[in-house]
Amino acid sequence: MTEPHTDVTPGAELARPCHKSLEALHALIYFSPDADEAFAELGLDTRPMRYFAGRAAPMGAVGAGVVAATFYNFNPRIIADVIPHAWSIADPAAVIETRFRAADTALRKLLGEQAIASDELAEAAALARRATEACRPEARPLYAGHADLEWPQEPHLVLWHAISLLREHRGDGHLMALQEAELCGLHALVLQNSAGAGLSRQFAQASRGWSDEEWAQAQDALRERGLVDADGAVTDEGAALREHIEQRTDALAAAPWAHLGAENAKRLAAHGKQLSKLVAQNGAFPGSAFAGGARK
Structure with a gap:
């Protein structure tokens, strides 16, 4: 059985709760009708094209293989259906500009002008940006692409961009784990x-593009490793491996939170929870109980 990771990495204990408190503020862009409309006007007329091109654009006009490698749990076939074709419709710079503009519109609607102009949001933006100062680009290609972008000026977009950086930094580390x-x-x-975590099987298969046969083959492979049982439920060894991966992810994501310090990290998390609650109450995730995917 895989033993839990026992190294004490400064900031690791803060990484997961801070990530969870902020995640919804980034992820709302994937559910936003305003983003759908803006990308459609650009010519990206399907949801997969908008998602893959929108998130990958900071890496430049990369091919489907690079996107599949960095997005990790999506079937490469569904990525190849839209990348690199998306770059013939709109170059990455235009996609990036559209994404920021859509984030601006969505955040203003979901937070309201009072929250947008609040001292709490300004403090959250400053703290989140400070946390990103400790992020390093080595072996983190998706983070590195986003880190090369210019910082926006308005606090709510500074906050959104900083959360995007922290999210992709953690995500690249999760793939290492x-x-x-x-x-x-x-x-x-x-x-x-x-393990009953994350997306439902039906939604995971449909959105990630895996067939029933491919899913069953994966279950067989996990069963051979003793990670799931005959009924497909996670075993004790599988649960231990999952926790080990989460702990390694936390350790690899620890630097920003150690840099920020426990007191400031907790202040940022508190602001994040408050703002996340507000966007959820105002319909950020219509028809969907927000949950993170396998990529962190």
Whole structure:
């Protein structure tokens, strides 16, 4: 059985709760009708094209293989259906500009002008930006692409961009942890689903593009490793491996929170929870109970 990671990394204990408190403020862009409309006007007329191109654009006009590698748990076939074709419709610079503009519109609607202009949001933006000062780009390609972008000026967009950086920095580290655990993207997705975490199987398969046969093959592979049982439920060994991966992810994501310090990290998390509650109450995730995917 895999033993939990026991190294004490400064900031690691803050990484997961801070991530959870802020995640909804970034993820709202993927549910926003304003973002859908803005990307459609640009010519990106399908949801997969908008998602893959919108998130990958900071890396430049990369090919489908790079997007599949950095997004990890999506079937490369569905990425190849839209990348690199998306770059022939709109170059990455235009996609980036549209994404920031859509984030601005969505945040103003969901937060309201009072929250947008509040001291609390300004403090959250300053703290989140300070946290990103400790992020390093080595072996983190998706983070590095986003880190090369110019900072916006308005506090609510500074906050959104900083959260995007922290999220992609953590996500790239999560992929390192999955690689150490010898889990490919599909196997990580199936193991997470077997534990009753994250996306439902139906939504995970549909949105990530995996067939029933591919899912069953992944379950067989996990069963051979003793990570799921005959019924497809996670075993004790599988649960221990998942916790080990989460702890490694926290350790790899710790630097920003150690840099910020416990008191400021907790202040940022408190602001994040308050703002996340506000956007959820105002319909940021219509028809969907927000939950993170296998990529962190």
